[in-house]
Amino acid sequence: MNDLEPKAAAREALTHAEAQRVLGCPDLVSVGVLAEMARKAHHGERVTYGQVLTVTEGVPTALEAAREVRLEGRPASFEAAAAWTRAVVAVAGDVPVTGFSVADLLDLAGGDHLALAEGAAVLKAAGLTAVASLPIDRVDDPAELVRAIEHGGLHVWRVVIEQAPALETRLALIERVTALQQEVGTVKTFAPLPIIDQVDTPSTGYDDVRTIAVARLVCVNVPSIQVDWALYGPKLAQVAIAYGADDLDNVPAVDTLVLGTRRSPRQDIERQITAAFATPAARDARFELVR
Amino acid sequence: MSVLAIADKLVAGGRLTRAEAKELYLKAPTSLLGRLADRARRLRHPEGIVTYIIDRNVNYTNVCVARCKFCAFYRPVGSGEGYTLGFDEIFTKIEETMALGGGQLLLQGGHNPDVPLAWYEDLFRQVKGRYPDFRLHALSPPEVIHISRLSGLSTPEVIDRLIAAGLDSVPGGGAEILVDRVRKELHCDNKATADEWLRVMGEAHRAGLRTTATMMYGTVETVDERLEHLFRLREQQDETGGFTAFIAWSYQPEHTELGGTEATGIEYLRTLALSRLVLDNFDNLQASWVTQGGKVGQLSLAYGANDMGSVMIEENVVRAAGAEYCMDEFEVVRNIENAGFVAKRRNMHYEVLGDPVFREREVPRMLELAVARHDGRVGEAEDLRGYEARSAAAKRLRK
Numbered sequence: 001m002n003d004l005e006p007k008a009a010a011r012e013a014l015t016h017a018e019a020q021r022v023l024g025c026p027d028l029v030s031v032g033v034l035a036e037m038a039r040k041a042h043h044g045e046r047v048t049y050g051q052v053l054t055v056t057e058g059v060p061t062a063l064e065a066a067r068e069v070r071l072e073g074r075p076a077s078f079e080a081a082a083a084w085t086r087a088v089v090a091v092a093g094d095v096p097v098t099g100f101s102v103a104d105l106l107d108l109a110g111g112d113h114l115a116l117a118e119g120a121a122v123l124k125a126a127g128l129t130a131v132a133s134l135p136i137d138r139v140d141d142p143a144e145l146v147r148a149i150e151h152g153g154l155h156v157w158r159v160v161i162e163q164a165p166a167l168e169t170r171l172a173l174i175e176r177v178t179a180l181q182q183e184v185g186t187v188k189t190f191a192p193l194p195i196i197d198q199v200d201t202p203s204t205g206y207d208d209v210r211t212i213a214v215a216r217l218v219c220v221n222v223p224s225i226q227v228d229w230a231l232y233g234p235k236l237a238q239v240a241i242a243y244g245a246d247d248l249d250n251v252p253a254v255d256t257l258v259l260g261t262r263r264s265p266r267q268d269i270e271r272q273i274t275a276a277f278a279t280p281a282a283r284d285a286r287f288e289l290v291r
Numbered sequence: 292m293s294v295l296a297i298a299d300k301l302v303a304g305g306r307l308t309r310a311e312a313k314e315l316y317l318k319a320p321t322s323l324l325g326r327l328a329d330r331a332r333r334l335r336h337p338e339g340i341v342t343y344i345i346d347r348n349v350n351y352t353n354v355c356v357a358r359c360k361f362c363a364f365y366r367p368v369g370s371g372e373g374y375t376l377g378f379d380e381i382f383t384k385i386e387e388t389m390a391l392g393g394g395q396l397l398l399q400g401g402h403n404p405d406v407p408l409a410w411y412e413d414l415f416r417q418v419k420g421r422y423p424d425f426r427l428h429a430l431s432p433p434e435v436i437h438i439s440r441l442s443g444l445s446t447p448e449v450i451d452r453l454i455a456a457g458l459d460s461v462p463g464g465g466a467e468i469l470v471d472r473v474r475k476e477l478h479c480d481n482k483a484t485a486d487e488w489l490r491v492m493g494e495a496h497r498a499g500l501r502t503t504a505t506m507m508y509g510t511v512e513t514v515d516e517r518l519e520h521l522f523r524l525r526e527q528q529d530e531t532g533g534f535t536a537f538i539a540w541s542y543q544p545e546h547t548e549l550g551g552t553e554a555t556g557i558e559y560l561r562t563l564a565l566s567r568l569v570l571d572n573f574d575n576l577q578a579s580w581v582t583q584g585g586k587v588g589q590l591s592l593a594y595g596a597n598d599m600g601s602v603m604i605e606e607n608v609v610r611a612a613g614a615e616y617c618m619d620e621f622e623v624v625r626n627i628e629n630a631g632f633v634a635k636r637r638n639m640h641y642e643v644l645g646d647p648v649f650r651e652r653e654v655p656r657m658l659e660l661a662v663a664r665h666d667g668r669v670g671e672a673e674d675l676r677g678y679e680a681r682s683a684a685a686k687r688l689r690k
Contacts, residue, residue, distance in 0.1 A: 026630065026631030027329075027593075028325075028590065028593035028630075029322050029325035029326050029329055029593055029594075030326075032321075032322050032325070033322045036322065199658070200656060200658065201622075201625065202585065202586075203586075204585070204586065204589050204625070204626050204629045204630070205585070205586030205587055205588070205589040205590040205626075206589055206590065206593075206626075206629055206630050207629065208586060209590065233584065234555070234556070235555070235556030235559075235583055235584055235586070235587045236556065236584070236586045236587060238555050238556045238557055239556045239557055239560065239587060239590060241557075242321055242322070242557060268552065271552070271555070272555050275555045275557055275558055276555070276557050277320070277321070277557075
């Protein structure tokens with residue numbers, strides 16, 4: 001892997017063949033060296049985190065430490081989504097409200113891009129800041145969809161993968177994200193670890209960290225490589241920092257006291273980032289740093 | 292000495308001093324620690340094999356007088372939630388283990404004043420009578436000390452009696468951190484001081500038994516104390532050479548009196564890597580997937596581990612403190628092979644037994660670990676009635 005280090009340090013994208021080499025490399029520590037070099041070239045020592053209050057129905061009663069309120073689920077219609085958004089925005093105050101996936105909204109629009117743009121405008125008017133995610137594996141023409149959403153006045157900052165058990169599939173999707181960003185230039189973060197895993201044969205630690213590393217080394221035009229803290233758990237999410245991740249998403253906003261009365265989720269995430277030899281920084285849904 | 296100079300010394304075959312180990316732990320990048328540990332692992336195991344064992348963790352009783360602050364498993368004497376398994380329950384567990392291709396129980400439990408030496412001897416004899424080839428990896432040093440105190444026999448005498456009854460090897464539990472300041476603070480110095488734990492291990496080695504060594508880190512110890520633990524193990528191994536493997540795991544804080552938070556995944560990988568470098572006289576280092584989860588457990592193979600530990604089948608102690616991971620043989624093997632190694636089944640002596648059982652015959656998948664009693668029953672088994680009790684509660688019960 002030594003021969004790839006100059007590319008990593010210069011934020012130069014790996015070729016397909018090079019990315020395949022990294023994905024298949026059994027020398028995991030060397031993969032980490034390469035990806036960490038790239039992460040530092042992009043972000044220095046800083047690793048950001050976002051405290052998200054996920055809402056699956058109704059309206060939250062308290063925002064706690066949320067820097068983003070995220071509406072999750074497939075709404076029945078744009079009108080229903082707008083009504084829900086309005087109700088949540090009313091209690092969210094200054095905290096940005098994001099929600100839904102581009103793929104689900106496209107379904108609501110019957111696959112029609114113009115209807116998608118109109119639906120986005122309805123949601124924008126209801127107070128939505130951004131569509132929460134673009135699942136790159138579920139859509140055919142991601143750039144056109146982003147443009148349609150943006151035409152309606154909304155942003156699509158976060159690209160995710162919903163399902164991709166095979167490494168080759170993951171690489172193809174990673175390359176798709178690079179191509180998307182070349183066209184739209186507005187993607188702020190990419191979460192390359194699949195949201196849905198197989199129960200009886202879950203993705204392995206090796207495959208996960210190599211996926212993160214390759215995402216960082218290939219998607220040099222995407223500012224941030226993200227791991228979902230709640231979904232992947234503190235241990236893998238923290239280790240991912242050593243393999244190229246620079247943002248930890250979906251950190252709980254509500255203190256359930258699981259960590260004891262003396263430690264909040266914010267204190268814990270900062271402890272974890274610091275223990276990974278990085279400098280923690282809180283951010284909001286817009287990826288702007290917050291105090 | 293600088294980190295790079297220490298790395299050079301290691302590559303040249305030098306042995307780490309305590310000061311050098313501390314410098315590495317505090318200052319070396321995780322990648323450098325990983326590289327050095329991986330190199331040390333490869334030198335010791337150049338064939339690219341990663342081993343695992345099919346055995347079952349059976350906790351025969353949760354009644355315990357030690358009251359360690361970090362333990363969420365124990366129940367005090369007289370508790371309505373206390374249990375002690377009967378022989379038949381243990382035989383059933385053995386048969387279930389054998390059906391999955393296992394050949395050993397890891398048998399450990401609380402320091403129950405109402406379970407005398409004769410109970411262990413009878414159990415071991417009956418196990419060996421029924422299942423002659425089945426191995427008993429049983430009773431950590433604090434349990435041996437507890438039995439010694441109950442019986443009035445010395446620990447070498449207890450070990451000899453247990454060997455005569457069928458004990459095959461001794462697990463390294465109860466080591467926690469082998470520094471008495473830490474042990475006092477954790478309230479576990481009464482079950483065994485650091486010297487006592489090491490002494491019993493030495494006695495077991497001299498009696499011909501092989502044992503493992505463990506470290507539970509992340510409670511109240513300092514880096515210096517963690518290192519003292521490792522160096523005391525290295526000295527013991529230099530002296531008696533009976534440790535087959537070292538297993539480190541992070542303290543699991545849920546439901547414990549001590550509380551607090553768990554050490555992070557990166558701390559685990561760094562600690563594991565450093566252990567590989569300090570314990571240069573240990574052949575085997577296990578990955579603790581049961582505390583770190585399957586993913587970081589697998590990553591351990593890049594940071595010095597050469598063994599995926601046990602399929603476990605059952606686990607009660609770590610689960611009580613909040614960790615509920617499960618890996619059956621299929622998963623263990625899949626993770627080993629995915630990391631680029633050859634998976635081989637082993638016994639407690641780390642002798643290779645063969646290829647995965649599920650490739651030889653059909654074995655049912657196991658997606659969650661069993662518990663001591665699946666129906667949640669409490670209380671002691673009937674067959675304990677014939678044995679001497681020490682506590683007033685048990686004496687009343689056994690009248």
